[in-house]
Amino acid sequence: MGEEPTESLWVRIKGRAGTGDTIVGVCYRPPDQEDQVDEAQYRQKGEVSPSQALLLTGDFNHPAICWRDNTARHKQSRRFLECIDDNFLLQAIQELMRRGAMLGLVLTNKEGLVGNVKLKGSLGCSDHEMVEFKILKAARRAHSKLIPLDLSRADFGLFRDLLGRVPWDKAPA
Template identity: 80%
Template sequence: MDEEPTESLWVRIKGMAGTGDISVGVCYRPPSQEDQVDEALDRQIGAASCSQALVLLGDFNHPNICWRANTAGHKQSGRFLECTDDNFLLQVIEEPTRRGAMLDLVLTNKEGLVGNVKLKGSLGCNGHEMVEFKILRATRRAHSKLTTLAFRRADFGLFTDLLGRMPWDKALEGRGAQES
């Protein structure tokens, strides 16, 4: 990509006949990473999240994100949290991975794709917990009729315009008549 370099590696694991491919990204985000590099990483994550199946893991250095409450205590962390939300990524690690902080993450765009997540102690003396998990695959790709909406491509101007044209006073009058 013709943009800021990120510390990331992206691979596509080809599935056997009848099974889909899996894209896997491994990232390291330094704690003092500049905004332009964060934005480049967000764009890479956005492009990769269009994959049928994605597993993204690494040390993202966002210790002030509360994944349970979906909140962030810092501007850069808030942008990363927004990126994961915009790309419908689920964070699957539930325990702190380094000195009580959740720095190391495993994210996926498919519920049930990643399972059996365990922290296995540190490898060597780096202080990070080793994360072990399985990528769960069905033997055949299921063809789902469920559609995922692409909100990034929505025409919110048209939506607002259509809402503005609705005769709200008449709709509300009819509702009041039904309730009485």
């Protein structure tokens, strides 16, 4: 892609007539990965059209993320959460994996695309958990008269800044 090399593999699964393609990405992020390589991975995720089904899985090595609160203590982990939010990705794994952390993730931009997510123990002498899941067949697209919003030019940085200015402790309950 003409950028920093990233440890990732991307596959397009062609859909049948009336269903869209599904993009599947498998990524590995070493714990000591530099910021510019992180940014290259985020750009890769952003290149997938929001109208395409995306399934992203792998070991992202962000153990300091609290998935319940969607918060992180480290700058790189906070930036990773921003990328997930900016691309409207949902986390499909609900169980902690290794030493109380959730390092392996299954992320998708379409609710109901992934099902039957299970942790299956480690493979050989690895301390990583295997994750098993099913990619569910996309339903035939229903014709709708609703026009989806085009968020490709949205300024999420400005939106985040404006939300940061809201005095949440004084907001009405």
